[in-house]
Amino acid sequence: MDWGLNTLLSAGVARLHDNGTITAVGAGGMFRATGVLAKQHRLRHLSEHLHAKIDQYQRITSGDDQHPLAAKHVVLTEEFRHVCDRRSNLNDALAWSAARWAVDQAIAAGATVIYVEDLRSMEAKSMGRTMNTRMSQQVRGQIMDRMRHLAAEVGIAVATVPARNTSKHCPQCLVPLRHRKAPDRPTVADWKWAICASCGYQSDRDTGAWKRIAARGLTHQAKTVTERTSGAMVIRSVVDKLEAKAVVAPTTGKTSRDRSKTGPTRPRSTRPAPRRRRAPSPTGPYGPAGKRPEGHAHTGRRRLPRAAHRYQGVTTISTPSSQHRPRGAALGAGFHLHAHATPPRWTEPAPDTTSYTGSLS
Template sequence: MRADLAYTHAVPKAHRTGHTVALGVDWGLNTLLSAGTVQLNGEGRITALGAGAQFRAAGVLAKQHRLRRLSERLHTKADHYMRLIAGHDHQLAPKLDVLRSEIQHVSNRRSNLNDALAWAAARWTVDQAIAAGATVIYVEDLRSMEAGGMGRTLNTRLSQQVRGQIADRMRHLATEQGITVVTVPARNTSKLCPHCLTPLRHRKAPDRPTIAGWKWAICPHQDCRWQSDRDHGAWRRIAARGLTHQATTAYDHTSGHMAIRTVLDNLEANAVLTPTPKTNRKDRTKTGPTRPRSTRPAPRRRRAPSPARPHGPAGQRPEGHAHTDRTRLPRAAHRHQGVNTTSTPTTSRHRPRGAALGAGFHLHAHASPPRWETIPETQSNPGSPS
């Protein structure tokens, strides 16, 4: 015995106005969702909170596309069998039944995949709003993307993104948190600069030059020069437009959805984002005299102290060429190298610099200092042959 009981619980009330922190959501083709948060300050200035994020589902969309192509081929084959049968008892009738069962199986797979994708995208969007402390989510109007003249391929890609299901799941999850979901017109959201409303110039992305499409937007205004991904500019425009026109939000009693239907020109001129002022995090106030710094610092290998001289006969090799027991490296002329000193040439044209100092033919190649030992003098015998 199974019983299906309805369960309801109280949720916070969603408000149409009075929002200061909003999450803007933009729809895309390759990137399913692009979202970011903006804040409305007391003086009417709108600033962006962070760089935004993107919800990418390329793998799921590719699988969805393959299932759609498979479904189209199965439907085409089933229609061909039906024309061959033409209402008569034909031997292709059992094959037609198998095709119909396969079509139903593929349709169920597509429905389950769309439902899972819709819940995942809606959950991600609501989590972004909760993490940023936003009280409203402004979503691009889905109906504005269904325009004519886009071509068969683009219209198919638009219809395969289950945007209506994502919006419904988004409203359901946001209502439980007291977050309002409002749709705004999508006109010129990717065309105008979010900082100065200047028409953007679209280029290939600098980090993806081989990928087709004009994903990178650059503002040609000399005082602005804003540039970023065009989807990031779109969610900034959507969020700023929603906060500016939130007084015109209308409630549809039939569907229970909130929407901003029209855009006012005088308010649209103020729906711009101002750059966040850069603050100096480090206090550089001078509290004393400046330390003297040498214009010629020591070499890098000399800055670290050499290890202490070991007590035993063996140990760690000292740093560089300087010995640990000598405070100053003397010149070759003071090394008592009388027996090892190279004579200074007088006839040859080549005069090595180190030869005059007794350091060999290279200025920096020094011989090890000899260990002078006291040799006792012996008395020689005059009668001996030695």
Template structure:
């Protein structure tokens, strides 16, 4: 067997986890910042007896991420570039997640362009639910764009591979093999990118829960979501999101701090108002209330309006806190879930607005006194020449270069009292293309040709 098989290629490492206390031990130092590793190593190439072994002590610098009450386990030693690296494992006690009895919860809503939208909701003793702040969003536009680009490349390579397979020509076999290797490479890049994105999003969600003091994270159960009826591109983007990986990493990271992760039914989380449960009207943008869309939500009942995802995480957190007594543990996966929505509890899952504190009356009852302690604004107090008189002269009006005696045509045309005129036709960026700086539709403040007057804020004759 040794003659038939080649030598195995394994990295140089020493796994100490299989050693007992007679060969290796590890303990923490008194200051808690270092670990003392003691292990027996041979002092000669061919040890024959116990006298040929000696105890060696190694100090290991512990990173600040290891808790002070953590129990260290025997590490794995690796030789990397002439230095010894330590893969150290540790264990520390964490509180056991509880299914009910929560007062502060973090609601997390899934999105397409905005991957996660999350915010905290508090349950008061009298049963009221209030939102703790406006919430936040985890945006990964650049990573998602790269993910979609790799997906398109993979689809293109697969279509070429299928085309070569239909040709049945032996001369294209080498090209098909290269395409298969490229497909495996692109697939590995997509897998690594999705895993990194899922870890980052889960870490962000858990950090939001820790900062808000939440003891539970409520997620939408979107395992039964079907991407259909939205076009080929949109359906593909919906079906290839990393929701499952984000949920898995969120449970893993939340278990380190004792935070429970519970999935809730997603029914009507983006359709109903979080304050009065009225059916929302979705529009394209807040400044375009008459254009149908899906991003901006308006409530015809209580008048609430906001981003669709911002209203969804409020509904998810409120539903979870109202149904926390219905939380069960799934026998197959061991995950905490809320299976059904009870109408009686759903009617109480509404947010109440905290009344603003009384403020003193700041109505204007007289003239405003001038304030002379403020610095003078940087304004042009005297007119400046319309054309440069030399290489070292005062800056002309507008955005024209100062190192050329002859200005560009577009800049010279509008170097009068009004820097840039208002075009009557549709905007065309001719000025920027010719080197005049801003587009023709931009306006600058006109120069003050009159003598400046003395004032309480701007002294007369103040320099620029």
């Protein structure tokens, strides 16, 4: 197990073979608690704000219970205690959840021991005030206590190893790694992605770290001691002779199957098969209902539109043949079945201007 900043835990499985080689089984996994850590961060800001206000009211009141701000000081003190209780409960739930996940991963892999970085050997230098605060808020000590408790129930040992250079050196050749921002951005310096210029190994920083921790723990098994006060299993120091053997064998590709030719080669067309249906679709019933037949719709219309069957005249948008059905333009017959357009002028007879003409008498 490796402690991460945003993922909290990164874990994987390594196996020590009879010939002394160490291999990694699978790519490992990560325990992410981004939402819980964000809520924990907000509660920490709130508690610091309340603590500052309480100190200010304490200086103003000077311990006088008759001061006008004394009642507000009591209310803020109670609210500060409530926020601290919420943080404590959240940390406890997070510790149990992370420990349960770690032990479940070990049970599923059939592991006999869980190797974790020794928190007391970690040096948070040159990381800044904000980074150190975030690391101290991740309840790693509580997770270790819960992990030992849960692992003891299923007969799995938990041992800590020194954390020095677990993320700095390559797990395959022990050469210092180059840390970059992402695999597709190998020229941008960052801490997330690790690349080895010697053997070509590259992976997530946390993935390489848990491989180094597993290899170090497996090669230093004889150096494991039990503390008298806590009863925890600890590897106190790293031996250079054993550390030189603490490497993870590179993963080999899949063994190729026998491809010797035993018969004629099946002919293959140079033209790829078209992506269409092999069998025609079922023929649907005639009429407006049913499925559309196979192929494209016909562009030519064999029958007249539905509105033409309603005996429309020149000036009629639509004349219903039965009772009133205001279905509008859905039938393709205009906006209303009873609407009539104004007759055009060419349909009206020309006025007779000579009917009333004659001589005056």
